Amino acid sequence: AKDLGKNNYQFYEPNMKDRISQRLALEHSIRRGLEQGEFVIYYQPLLDLSTGKIVGIEALIRWNHPRKGLISPAEFIPVAEETGLIIPLGEWILRSACKRNKVWQDNGYPPMRMAVNLSARQFQQQKLVKKVARILEETGLDPRWLELEITESIAMKDVEFTSKMLFELQKMGITIAIDDFGTGYSSLSYLKRLPIDILKIDRSFIRDIISDPDDASIVKTIIILAHNLKMKVTAEGVETQEQLNYLRQQGCDEIQGYLFSKPLPGEEIEALLSSSSLY
Ligand code: C2E
Ligand code: CA
Ligand code: CA
Ligand code: CA
Secondary structure (H helix, E strand, O other): OOOOOOOOOOOOOHHHHHHHHHHHHHHHHHHHHHHHOOEEEEEEEEEEOOOOEEEEEEEEEEEEEOOOEEEOHHHHHHHHHHHOOHHHHHHHHHHHHHHHHHHHHHOOOOOOEEEEEOOHHHHHOOOHHHHHHHHHHHHOOOHHHEEEEEEHHHHHHOHHHHHHHHHHHHHOOOEEEEEEEOOOOOOOOHHHHOOOOEEEEOHHHHOOOOOOHHHHHHHHHHHHHHHHOOOEEEEOOOOOHHHHHHHHHOOOOEEOOOOOOOOEEHHHHHHHHOOOEOO
C-alpha cells in the first residue's frame, strides 16, 4: 500500500476523492441555482374518482440548469438534503406553491389542494409549524388548500415527534398525507397514532395491479385498511385505463398519473384546471 503520510487517510481513495469533489461542486451549483432562480415547480393533477374532477395538484421540483437543461429531483434532492440546502430550497417551494394556488383561486379557477413534499430534514425542524403558518399568512392561502406529504420512513423515524408535529399542522387545517405508502418496511401501528388524512399508495404497487394478483390484493387491502381508519387513498402512477378501472372498482378515492397528465409547468397546467375531467 501507498504511504499516506501522517494523517493516514487510508479510506481517501481516488474515487472517493472524486465523489467528494463532485458533491461539493453540486452543492455549490445548487446554491448558485437557488440564487439565480433556476428552480422551477411542475404541477401534476390529483383527480377524484367519484367525480372525475381535479381536486388537487402536487408540486414537483425541477432544476432548469443553464447548461444541463431540466434536472430531475432524484439527482439533487438527496444532496440538498445532506447539505442542508433543502431548508431554503424547501421553503422556496412551499412559498411558491402556496402563492401559485392562491393566484389560481383569485383568478377564478375551482379551488383545489396544493400538495407539497417535505423532506426529512425539513420535517425535523422545530420551527416548521411556525414557518408554514407564516407562509400561509404571507400568501393568503387558506390552510385547507394545503396538503403536506411526508414519506412513511420520515414519519417512522420518531413517531412521538411526528405525532406532535402532525397534530399541530392538522389543527391549523392542513391536510396530511403519507407518501410512498407501503415502501417503508415499517409496522402498521403508527397509523393509529398519527393524524393522517390520506395514504398515497406507492407507484410500485400500482404498476402491475392488472397482471399481478399479489399487487392487486395489496392495493385492495390498503384501500380497506385506510377507509376503516377514516383515511382517504390516493393511487400514484396510474398510467392505464385498466388500472383506473380497477382502482375505481376497489373504492380508491383519488388518482395521480400519466394517464391523465404528467407534471407540467404552471402555465400549461392552467389549461387543464377549469374544464378538464377524467370522464
Ligand atoms: P413523489 O413525491 O413520490 O412524486 C411522484 C413522482 O412520480 C414524480 O416524480 C412524478 O413525476 C412521478 N409520476 C407521477 N405519475 C407517474 C406515472 O404515471 N408514471 C410514472 N412513471 N411516474 C409518475 P418526480 O417529479 O421525478 O419526483 C421524484 C421524487 O422527488 C418525488 O417522489 C419526491 O420524493 C421528490 N421530490 C419532488 N419534488 C420535491 C420537492 O419539492 N421537495 C422534496 N422534498 N422532494 C421532492
Ligand atoms: Ca409526493
Ligand atoms: Ca409518492
Ligand atoms: Ca413514489
